[in-house]
Amino acid sequence: MRQVFNQYPCIPPEEQEVVRKLYYKYGRLQRVKKNKILKCGGECNKLFYLKKGLCMYMVNYDQDKPRALAIIPPGRAMGDLTCLSGEIVNVTTVVKRDSEVLIIPPDILTKCMKQDFDVSQAIIKTTIAKQECFLEGMIANFTLDYEDRLRTLFKSLIISFQCPIEDFTKVPLALNNTELGDIINSTRVTVSRILTKWQREGLARKEEKQLYLSQKLFNDLYDWQDYFK
Amino acid sequence: MRQVFNQYPCIPPEEQEVVRKLYYKYGRLQRVKKNKILKCGGECNKLFYLKKGLCMYMVNYDQDKPRALAIIPPGRAMGDLTCLSGEIVNVTTVVKRDSEVLIIPPDILTKCMKQDFDVSQAIIKTTIAKQECFLEGMIANFTLDYEDRLRTLFKSLIISFQCPIEDFTKVPLALNNTELGDIINSTRVTVSRILTKWQREGLARKEEKQLYLSQKLFNDLYDWQDYFK
Numbered sequence: 001m002r003q004v005f006n007q008y009p010c011i012p013p014e015e016q017e018v019v020r021k022l023y024y025k026y027g028r029l030q031r032v033k034k035n036k037i038l039k040c041g042g043e044c045n046k047l048f049y050l051k052k053g054l055c056m057y058m059v060n061y062d063q064d065k066p067r068a069l070a071i072i073p074p075g076r077a078m079g080d081l082t083c084l085s086g087e088i089v090n091v092t093t094v095v096k097r098d099s100e101v102l103i104i105p106p107d108i109l110t111k112c113m114k115q116d117f118d119v120s121q122a123i124i125k126t127t128i129a130k131q132e133c134f135l136e137g138m139i140a141n142f143t144l145d146y147e148d149r150l151r152t153l154f155k156s157l158i159i160s161f162q163c164p165i166e167d168f169t170k171v172p173l174a175l176n177n178t179e180l181g182d183i184i185n186s187t188r189v190t191v192s193r194i195l196t197k198w199q200r201e202g203l204a205r206k207e208e209k210q211l212y213l214s215q216k217l218f219n220d221l222y223d224w225q226d227y228f229k
Numbered sequence: 230m231r232q233v234f235n236q237y238p239c240i241p242p243e244e245q246e247v248v249r250k251l252y253y254k255y256g257r258l259q260r261v262k263k264n265k266i267l268k269c270g271g272e273c274n275k276l277f278y279l280k281k282g283l284c285m286y287m288v289n290y291d292q293d294k295p296r297a298l299a300i301i302p303p304g305r306a307m308g309d310l311t312c313l314s315g316e317i318v319n320v321t322t323v324v325k326r327d328s329e330v331l332i333i334p335p336d337i338l339t340k341c342m343k344q345d346f347d348v349s350q351a352i353i354k355t356t357i358a359k360q361e362c363f364l365e366g367m368i369a370n371f372t373l374d375y376e377d378r379l380r381t382l383f384k385s386l387i388i389s390f391q392c393p394i395e396d397f398t399k400v401p402l403a404l405n406n407t408e409l410g411d412i413i414n415s416t417r418v419t420v421s422r423i424l425t426k427w428q429r430e431g432l433a434r435k436e437e438k439q440l441y442l443s444q445k446l447f448n449d450l451y452d453w454q455d456y457f458k
Contacts, residue, residue, distance in 0.1 A: 004288050004298075006316035042457055059233050069233075085357040087235035090453045113349060120342060120349045127353060128314040131360035135367065142371040224319045228271055 001152055001223035007132035008156040009140045010068070010183055014075035015049070016122035022112050023049035023077060027102025032095045037061075039079050041090035045106040048078045053099025054173070057134075058182070061092035068183040069134055073160070073173060081127060083109050096179065141185040147194050148221075149184035155218045168205065168212040230381055230452035236361035237385040238369045239297070239412055243304035244278070245351035251341050252278040252306060256331025261324045266290075268308050270319035274335040277307045282328025283402070286363075287411070290321035297412040298363055302389070302402060310356060312338050325408065370414040376423050377450075378413040384447045397434065397441040 001008060015023065027049055032038070038055065039046045055072040069091060072078055078093050083106045095101075113120040140152050154171055161172035175183070177191040184191070195211075198204035203214040230237060244252065256278055261267070267284065268275045284301040298320060301307055307322050312335045324330075342349040369381050383400055390401035404412070406420040413420070424440075427433035432443040 002319075004319045006314065006318060041453075081357055084353050085235065086354070087357075088454070088457070089235055089361075090231075090233045110350070113353075114346045117343045117349075120346075120353075121339070124313050124342075124349075124353050124356060125315070127356060128310055128316075128360070131357070131364065132318075135360065135364055138364065138367050138371070142367070224270075225317070228317070 001155060001221050002136055003139050003143065003222075003224055005132035005136045006225075007129050007136055008159055009137035010133060010153060011071050011073065011156055011160040012076055012130040012133045013126060013160075015077055016126060018116070018118050019077070019122050019126070020049070020075070022108060022119065023102050023104055026108050027104045030101050030103055032099045032101050034095055034098050036095045037092055038095060038101065039091075039093040041092050042088050044082045044086065044088050046079045047083050047104040047106040047109065048093070049102040049104060050074045050076055050078065051100040051102060053095065053101075054097040055099065056094050056096050056179075056182075058092045058094050059090065061094065066182055067185055068179070070130075070137065071157075071173070071175075071183065077104075079106070080109065080123075081130065084123070084127065137183075146184060146186050146190050149186070150180065150191065150194055151217050151221055153180070153184055154213055155221055158218075165215055165218060167215055169215070171211045171213060174210070230384060230450050231365055232368050232372065232451075232453055234361040234365045235454075236358050236365055237388055238366035239362060239382060240300050240302065240385055240389040241305055241359040241362045242355060242389075244306055245355060247345070247347050248306070248351050248355070249278070249304070251337060251348065252331050252333055255337045256333045259330050259332055261328050261330050263324055263327050265324045266321060267324060267330065268320075268322040270321050271317050273311045273315065273317050275308045276312050276333040276335040276338065277322070278331040278333060279303045279305055279307065280329040280331060282324065282330075283326040284328065285323050285325050285408075285411070287321045287323050288319065290323065295411055296414055297408070299359075299366065300386075300402070300404075300412065306333075308335070309338065309352075310359065313352070313356065366412075375413060375415050375419050378415070379409065379420065379423055380446050380450055382409070382412055383442055384450060387447075394444055394447060396444055398444070400440045400442060403439070 038048055050072055052074055057069040059067050059069050140149055157173055158169055163172050177188040180191045181187045203217050205212050267277055279301055281303055286298040288296050288298050369378055386402055387398055392398055392401050406417040409420045410416045432446050434441050
């Protein structure tokens with residue numbers, strides 16, 4: 001699972017209550033179709049909050065090897081880090097499912113931090129956590145084999161969605177094999193091969209298009225914080 | 230140089246003036262010998278500011294493959310991110326040269342952020358920049374060959390120390406080959422082989438133990454932000 005940081009790989013934590021309230025207060029709702037780009041690499045001062053749907057932060061988007069830096073489920077802001085830093089990054093924010101997005105005036109963050117220290121504190125903690133989840137995702141992709149990356153990603157998803165791990169746990173977010181490949185720095189074909197192997201070994205099963213994974217896949221995943229338990 | 234983020238790899242930016250003043254005001258000076266550990270993985274609430282000397286953030290420290298997550302030259306705080314997040318990370322802060330360190334009460338950060346919005350804003354910008362430098366360092370180490378990693382590291386050092394790039398630029402921080410290997414995820418032997426090759430090709434020279442590097446080494450280093458220039 002985790003090798004260096006406190007956050008689990010690839011899925012940033014939800015915004016804290018005090019910040020989410022701001023986004024709801026100042027945001028303007030917009031429905032956005034899948035495959036739309038919310039923010040290109042090099043853009044700044046664009047702030048969104050995902051209410052429903054699914055987005056991803058992509059690098060190398062529109063190039064030969066697109067890679068997902070992070071999965072953004074509902075409850076997270078997007079573009080907040082560049083609004084806060086005032087700098088640009090080479091990350092494309094892509095809508096992966098038909099979504100409901102709040103479009104937020106980008107200067108709200110700084111204004112509200114100024115007025116309310118609780119906002120500042122929430123934002124700094126979430127900022128650190130978000131970047132840790134990118135870092136930990138990279139570490140997973142660069143140190144684990146494909147099968148372990150996929151196990152790690154699924155466990156990270158299950159933990160992020162606060163699902164209890166049962167004998168067979170439903171994966172709380174349906175991602176296709178291309179998306180899974182983009183996240184673990186691999187391909188649709190490799191992901192498909194691993195999932196088929198798991199099904200053959202009785203470690204995974206599909207029911208009504210839902211993927212269920214055996215607890216056995218997760219039991220022996222190394223996590224550095226186990227040492228402190 | 231940079232592939233995704235705004236910061237250059239491996240060397241975090243200096244603290245902003247308003248934050249440095251705090252550290253000087255509340256810090257207690259201590260001399261620390263080389264190879265001492267300031268903060269172990271799993272520790273929290275330890276805050277330092279490096280006045281003189283050199284430190285490094287290490288992962289896998291005391292294990293078979295120690296790796297440097299970042300080089301910390303003077304002018305930077307250490308432990309600040311875990312003080313702000315209240316969480317732990319598996320990073321060891323090691324003193325690499327005899328150093329002068331300010332030891333700072335860890336609650337100062339939050340207290341001063343509460344009193345002064347300029348402190349909050351400086352801290353959030355520096356926090357994002359620091360983590361970007363870790364991210365960009367990882368990307369370099371996982372996508373470039375050893376020679377390009379070393380070129381990238383040296384250019385990042387030269388830019389961090391605000392040295393103008395000349396026909397031959399003195400590397401502004403003397404690191405030995407083992408340290409360079411720890412940073413570029415390689416070995417002392419590989420670093421030595423590359424530096425010898427550069428000297429043979431007239432791209433590097435040593436004068437009184439100082440390393441000078443030719444501009445030719447840096448001219449064609451890809452940087453995603455060149456696109457925006």
